[in-house]
Amino acid sequence: DGGITQSPKYLFRKEGQNVTLSCEQNLNHDAMYWYRQDPGQGLRLIYYSQIVNDFQKGDIAEGYSVSREKKESFPLTVTSAQKNPTAFYLCASSIDRGHYGYTFGSGTRLTVV
Amino acid sequence: ELKVEQNPLFLSMQEGKNYTIYCNYSTTSDRLYWYRQDPGKSLESLFVLLSNGAVKQEGRLMASLDTKARLSTLHITAAVHDLSATYFCAVRGSNYKLTFGKGTLLTVNP
Numbered sequence: 101d102g103g104i105t106q107s108p109k110y111l112f113r114k115e116g117q118n119v120t121l122s123c124e125q126n127l128n129h130d131a132m133y134w135y136r137q138d139p140g141q142g143l144r145l146i147y148y149s150q151i152v153n154d155f156q157k158g159d160i161a162e163g164y165s166v167s168r169e170k171k172e173s174f175p176l177t178v179t180s181a182q183k184n185p186t187a188f189y190l191c192a193s194s195i196d197r198g199h200y201g202y203t204f205g206s207g208t209r210l211t212v213v
Numbered sequence: 214e215l216k217v218e219q220n221p222l223f224l225s226m227q228e229g230k231n232y233t234i235y236c237n238y239s240t241t242s243d244r245l246y247w248y249r250q251d252p253g254k255s256l257e258s259l260f261v262l263l264s265n266g267a268v269k270q271e272g273r274l275m276a277s278l279d280t281k282a283r284l285s286t287l288h289i290t291a292a293v294h295d296l297s298a299t300y301f302c303a304v305r306g307s308n309y310k311l312t313f314g315k316g317t318l319l320t321v322n323p
Contacts (some may be wrong), residue, residue, distance in 0.1 A: 142314060190255065201261050202258075
């Protein structure tokens with residue numbers, strides 16, 4: 101079955117630690133996206149990549165980093181510079197510049213402990 | 214900058230009643246999307262509206278798009294408990310990115 105796989109489902113981060121969220125898709129989609137969701141805030145774009153080896157900052161990129169070395173993979177690193185990382189993170193992908201919208205992964209819930 | 218506003222943000226309905234969720238956006242676009250999210254889950258695509266005047270229906274939900282008014286509506290007919298969820302609209306901007314509204318939390322009560 102084609103789809104997007106995010107792992108882990110739950111992640112706990114200590115203060116000052118970097119953590120990496122995985123996102124893998126087998127849909128052969130060109131573009132991939134990372135969103136952050138907080139209660140009452142909707143979805144906010146962190147980073148996006150429309151082709152391999154290229155990515156762009158979204159609206160709230162500070163404290164995050166990404167890479168796009170393979171078409172299938174778009175990992176997100178939450179660095180210690182992100183002061184309030186507790187949130188639900190959603191990865192998405194699209195074909196044809198999002199003409200038909202995005203396909204979303206199941207999400208990773210990150211909590212700072 | 215593209216802005217997307219949904220209203221209401223919270224909607225409590227009785228089963229069997231009808232209601233409409235509104236989605237306004239600030240700049241020209243001819244692509245609008247509706248998603249559903251259950252608590253703690255991912256977003257599921259409901260409708261893709263690709264042109265002015267587009268109308269799509271699935272079960273008790275009907276979505277429409279008026280690009281001249283920059284308005285989309287999601288109409289709920291004879292609500293049932295299973296429709297309880299958060300509904301998001303999203304608009305594709307000139308840079309091909311989707312901008313999402315804040316979502317409408319719908320609760321359908323018996």
